[in-house]
Amino acid sequence: MKLRRLQVEQLRQFRQPFVMDNLQPGLNLIHGPNESGKSTLVRAIRAAFFERYRTSSVDDLRPWGDSAAAPTITLDFEAQQKSWHLVKSFLQRKRCDLQIDSDSYSEDEAEEKLAELLGFQFSAKGVSKPEHWGVPGLLWVEQGTGQNIEQAVEHAGDHLKSALNSLVGEVASTGGDELIEQVKARWGELFTPTGKPRGDYQKLEKERQEHQQEIDLLQGRVQKYQEQVDRLGKLAQDYERTEKERPWEEAERQLEQAKERYRQVEKLEQEQAREKETLDHLQRNQQLLRQNREQLENLNKKLKARKTELDKARRELEQAEARSPSISSAVKEAKAAYETATKQVDQARLQQARARLEQDIRRLEQQNQTLTQNLETAKKHQQALDQAREQARQNQIDAQAVKVLKNTEQQLNEATIRSQTIATRLTWQLEPGAKPALDGEPLEGQGEKQLLEESSLVIPGVGTLGITPGGEDLASTRRKLSTLEQSLAEQMKTLTVDSTQQAEQRLTAYEAAERALQQSRELLKSVAPVGTEQLQAEQKETDAQLQTAKTELQNSPQPGQQAPVTDAASAEAARTKAEARLAEAEAEDRKHQTELLTRHQTRDNAQAEWQQLQDEVHNPEHQKQLQKLSTELADIEQKQGRLEASLQARDQEIKEARPAILRQDIERYQRSISNLRQTQEERQRELRDIQIRLEAWGAEGLEEQLNEKRAELEQCNRRYQELHRRAQALDLLLTLLTDKRQALTRRLQAPLQKHLDHYLSLLFPQATLEVDEQLRPGTFTRGTELGQIAELSFGAREQMGLISRLAYADLLQEAGRPTLVILDDTLVHTDTDRLEDMKRILFDAANRHQILLFTCHPEKWSDLGVVPRDIQAMKEQGSANLV
Amino acid sequence: MPKFLHTADWQMGRAFSRFETEDGAALVEARFEAIEKLAQLANEYQCDAVLVAGDVFDAQTVSDRTIRRVFNATRAFTGPWVILPGNHDAALAESVWTRAERLGAVPDNVHLALEPGVISLVTQGLAVLCAPLTQRNTYGDLTEIFNTTETPEGLARVGLAHGSVQGLLPEEIDSTNPILGNRAETARLDYLALGDWHGTKQIDSRTWYSGTPEPERFRNNGAGFALIVNLPEPGAAPEVTPVETARYQWHQWRETLAVESDLDQLLNRLQALPEPSVVDLRLEGSVTLAGEEKLVDALSVAEARFRSIQCDRSGLQLEPTDDDIAALKADGYVGEVIEHLRTRQQDDNAEAARDALAILAGLLKDRKQEASE
Known part of the structure; x- marks a missing residue:
């Protein structure tokens, strides 16, 4: 579709006719400032197509204040290889005329033709709204709506799809989607959204299991019941048989027989026991008799032994008595030796005491002498000390002061020498007679004087000569000299000496006295360290001790004539030895006395015992007894032989009867009887128990219940199978429908995707934009970015919107539909770089479609390769033409 | 001459698991009605007795209610019923029969053949030789004793047994509890009434399986009948008439x-x-x-x-x-x-x-x- 010419009249600000002519088949850039009428022209094109000529709801087209206006739009365009001329007037003159080549249409018929051509609908009432705009709504972009593409696509949906169908040659199923929804709803009755069974389908599955469990339980019980019935049958049979046979009665008979045999054996055993007892009695008796005989025979032997014992005791006693004298003499000797030793000890001790006293006296005398000498020496030293102290006191002088004095004298001497060197020397050699006087002092002969002060020499007859000594130091030297002289005199006075020599002599004398004092003190200390008084006391003490010792010695007794050979210690040792020997001798004596007594006793006892036995053995009764015993013993032995033979015979008899086995037999028979009876009783009891149990179970009608349960399970199964089949069928159907529909959608999307990719590669290389099922641009990816169009920035959305629209235009054109792209001030949010890309895209699209681009920024589009058309200029041109 | 009704395999207490609860209950109910219908037929055909050849109960431990209802359903026919324990309801030491007796549910006119032997119905002219199962399964032929069992003079010898006739029935049938094919002949029986096979089946002129009176499986052929057996005179072949009893x-x-x-x-x-x-x-x-x-x-x-x-x-x-x-x-x-x-x-x-x-x-x-x- 190519728009050739547009004319408007009595429409908003275009009160006068306005013509836009020579519109190009490709890009047309129309510009003008705000309010110049760009949007009005767009509105006029829309109104020419979309608004019904007879509507009254287009007041916005009326020029302001002009109630008599009839807004008129005239369009010339080419479409479907035909030339179309449309004139539409509104409000005051409602008309629509359409001429297609040579055919003319008017009013509604004309409008139908337009709608069919462009693919839109008319509003049933009032102003046309976006939902009626269809394809033009998609391709004609109003100011500021470029980015909103979803709705526009939706409104153009059917037209787009029919265009796609004609392209792809596919027929989308009529109402197929609705069918899918129905199938899904039925599927949803059986499955949860995640595909798990639900509702009855799920419940039946569970019920099946429950039924199966109940059946298993019942089956188990039926089986148990049948087992019990079988058991009952067998038991009853056994019971009857046993009751008839009575096997325990036979056992009872056998028991009786065994008992009888056992009783006989018992009798034998009793007899045997009795005889054994008799035998035992005999044997015991025999033993006693033998013992008696032996005892009697033993007495003679005993008598001999006792005689031997008696002899031995006598001998021993005699030996002991023979030893007695020697032992007594030994004791006596030991006693004498001990007394001698004791005396010697006393003598030695006395001698020892006297020797010590003598020694003490010698020592004390020597000590006394030493102390007396020391005392005298000390007195001498004390005198020397007192003398030296007196000497020191007389010559006492301060050594330091003497030193200062000597120093002062030295300085004076030095000062005197110096004054002589600097003093004015006055020498004279007078002629006799001449009597000059110096300072009143007459001079004579030859002499010399040193002058330190101003002096006057009077020479009689000549007059007076004044002499003034020169030199600077003279005055001070003279002063110092006098000071020193004064000081020397004072010091000597203090020390009470007349000269320095005297002072030094005194100092020497003092120091000598001090030394003598020191020496005397040391000497005194050496003889009397704590003073002479102490020394005297010690001397007195020693003297007293000496006197005491002498007295003691005189008083002590004189030792015997013979001098002791040994000292006290060896005397003591000799005595101890003698004492021990004495004790030994005495012990020996005591032991001997004891032995003597014991042997006496032993001999007496042996004598008595021998005598007693001697009497007994020689008694006649004893012989008689021996004889009687022998007779009795012979009798017993005979009896014993008889008994033993009888016992052996009976023992054999008992052994052959086997009493142990007989006892076991009895026990065996008793147990058998009790077992047999018990078994039968138990059988009876079990019979009764099973009977009762079976009666109870039978009343439940187990197998009938089982049959019923099985029927329920089968019904449940049947219902489940039905649902399961339906579920599988629905599942299959839904899967197939969904798959097929998706395959179709993909086929339909392909052409649109192709066009979209074409533009997108110009704008964002490496980016993809996928078309969704509703043919809307959907998922956008660029590098790692992934998202929906709606998540992009406003500018990007606007650009995506535009390239999508161009892609739809391509698609429509390919399907042979008319396309006209109108862009009203679009891409205002696009930056310069992106705008460059968009220009390339627009230029490319203009090769296939007519594009009307309205803008108030012509400078932005100057490089679009087309001549911009200025509305303002066209208006003026129009007015000029009119004029 | 004696005339009796031969039936077997009632399998009372069985649940029908493959059906919806409501349907299962109806099928169970139909089996009780079948017993009532048998009693009614016995009256209708002026039978002297009803012989039931085993498996009256499907299991030993059915509910007391089921036991009572089974015997209640026989009430319409007041003549003697001879009921034989089968493999499902064998006469074990403790069994559904001992329980029934303890419950006092067994009417006087119902004879339970809990032990091998002869039940003589003198008035009716019948000596019923019974071979009850006293274990769940046996591998010996329990009817063998019929050969040597004597019956009172003048009474018809009728055998009552439960098991599979050897060599005649398909292999999948229990091979336990075997019964000799020509037992009627070897034991000089006027008629041998058998149970265990759920469809009506004739073995020879004197030996029949009556089948179950009300079908309970899809597989059985000829289920849903009872047999009216007429013994015209001693030694003569019995007249056997299958009568339909099935509801479903x-x-x-x-x-x-x-x-x-x-x-x-x-x-x-x-x-x-x-x-x-x-x-x-x-x-x-x-x-x-x-x-x-x-x-x-x-x-x-x-x-x-x-x-x-x-x-x-x-x-x-x-x-x-x-x-x-x-x-x-x-x-x-x-x-x-x-x-x-x-x-x-x-x-x-x-x-x-x-x-x-x-x-x-x-x-x-x-x-x-x-x-x-």
């Missing part, structure tokens, strides 16, 4: 639908069946969508008419014709899905594909109807 007829059909007329034929046959029928259908082959619709309608009608009808269509493929598909107006990918499902019916998962196709066709049809409204 059981039909099991296996059909393959190839062409459209097959379906019509089937539906006509179904139409011809009497109302008290129990029907089990299994269909194979293929059917068009129109045919399927017709079939579903017919089954719906049959469900209301018959006691029970079950139809297994899992082996039946749906083969929509081009017209079918055109009628469904399934265009675009839905059309593809239909085609896909059609071919998938050949696969392993044919059943799901068939069902899916049916569901889809149903939905499309509904939509068409909505659209036309």
